[in-house]
Amino acid sequence: MTLDYDIFDLGTYKFQCGLAVPDCKLAYKTFGTLNAAKDNVIVYPTWYSGQHYDNEWLIGPGMALDPEKYFIVIPNMFGNGLSSSPSNTPEPYNADRFPDVTAYDNVMAQHRLITEKFGIEKVRMVTGWSMGALQTFHWGALFPDMVELIAPFCGSAKCSRHNYVFLEGVKAALRADAAWENGRYTSKPEKGLRAVGRVYAGWGLSQTFYREELDLKALGYASLEDFLIGFWEGFFLPKDANNLLTMAWTWQHGDISDNDLYNGDYKAALGAIKAKAYVMPGQTDLYFPVEDSQNEVANMPNAEYVPVPSIWGHFAGGPGTNPEDVAFIDEKLKELLAS
């Protein structure tokens, strides 16, 4: 089988939690060509359960992320089923024994890919949606002299307490299914995965999205129940439960300062981001509310607050669902890249 993506071999990779996994893999896909000066690089990490395919909506000729101009690298997050994950790691680090992965772990591995594999020393821009935004902030804080621009959209530099609680609901719904078997399931915990979809459904879009019936009028579902089954249950049923739990752990413990550089000093970490930044929350996002983005911008030296005027809740930022939002984000990325 020919893969449509590449694998960077990390060897034995030591995670922040202390586990060292042999033959660790970072799956990635590139678009465009690295120029001779190696100064046309955009890094674009993935989001909760998304794979590189799910990022491609923001890439194309004439768009900000234009492969005719830029060398765009999409690294897959650990736990997403393509990079090392509970589902694809051999014994004994498989399933529920897979490490608790941090965003720091992800970005340090991505940095190795960028530097060791491609010899890149400067990154023009890092951008990403949701957990992709979390990784974007990490790039800015961990490599302040390497990253020129960042554009995190619909995400945060640190998981808020409310966001943490929302994810507790998602996890509890999955784990309520006895078929989950504490992570040692032999068949899919179907009821739990469907429940995850239903719990997520109220959070992913806004109250206004549902009031205006965009599930029917914009997305074409036959009824609200059809949207819950066809979109939300359908979205989570193919995912591996342990992978979802690993990525939820990453999300819940996301914090750009939780590392040796900043030792938990969150404001210092924000203040250290030298990159010019557009921080772009969705205006009706229920779990990354605009206030958190405003707080981040207030503590960053070179950041602008650029809310996405959308009633699509968290989906203002992806995955390419609403054309107006795609156009807005694309335009802002062009503006940022031109600066």
Added chain:
Amino acid sequence: MTLDYDIFDLGTYKFQCGLAVPDCKLAYKTFGTLNAAKDNVIVYPTWYSGQHYDNEWLIGPGMALDPEKYFIVIPNMFGNGLSSSPSNTPEPYNADRFPDVTAYDNVMAQHRLITEKFGIEKVRMVTGWSMGALQTFHWGALFPDMVELIAPFCGSAKCSRHNYVFLEGVKAALRADAAWENGRYTSKPEKGLRAVGRVYAGWGLSQTFYREELDLKALGYASLEDFLIGFWEGFFLPKDANNLLTMAWTWQHGDISDNDLYNGDYKAALGAIKAKAYVMPGQTDLYFPVEDSQNEVANMPNAEYVPVPSIWGHFAGGPGTNPEDVAFIDEKLKELLAS
């Protein structure tokens, strides 16, 4: 055993769904004395899983709901474990065979209590929190010539689509537990009930509540996890699962026009409410957002929009958790009663 509340015998009660349950009971508690003119009556229905005890925070000497002035009746909602419910109804209408109850069913039974038991012809005010607000709107729409004032707080006249979806998540989390046994459980579906608590936790309070750590600073929990276990899991674990599902059905299908009077004409039902109304959403309520209250007020002939300025999310309205919100609501009720 002496009960601290009374039972009104409804006889065989026919629910809107078509089931007729023999020996149906309406549990209620009264405060104060019905005066000779029978014109000092306040009806104050209960909320999702609440019992009359849980309403008492808004009643007291010197408060708007002053038992020295008013005759206050708290009717318990069907399904709350005191009025007829899946948990206390004999075979064959018990457990999962208990009727799908509407808010209309509840209010029609309450009307019988008020008129048949007490001979009351005028109700000075109906008020209630959350599903109590749903019943309050029903009182206004079903008995427009009987009710003088209504003050629904943190609730709606019709369950919004987003609110419906939120409750789908709650239900799915409960039902994911195999111990639920499709409603024929022989022991408590503990994992499911705990999951309900965790799912609810993100919805009940606002993002700002969690950001400002009011779980610790105002409510005194030792940590966020302690709040999730001590408050949220602790809240739902003692509840009967079928009761919760019955009340969730009532909530999800709440609509003041879903009856023979209005035949689904929601605007007509709102327009028929003659009572002077204060419609009082919590300003940061995530599942009864202010926009829905504004829409209601715009379609009511005699209503004012009176948002509760609170960061306590849905808990702006109860159950007496935040003293500032209690004071605000109490003052507005006094204002309304004085009008």
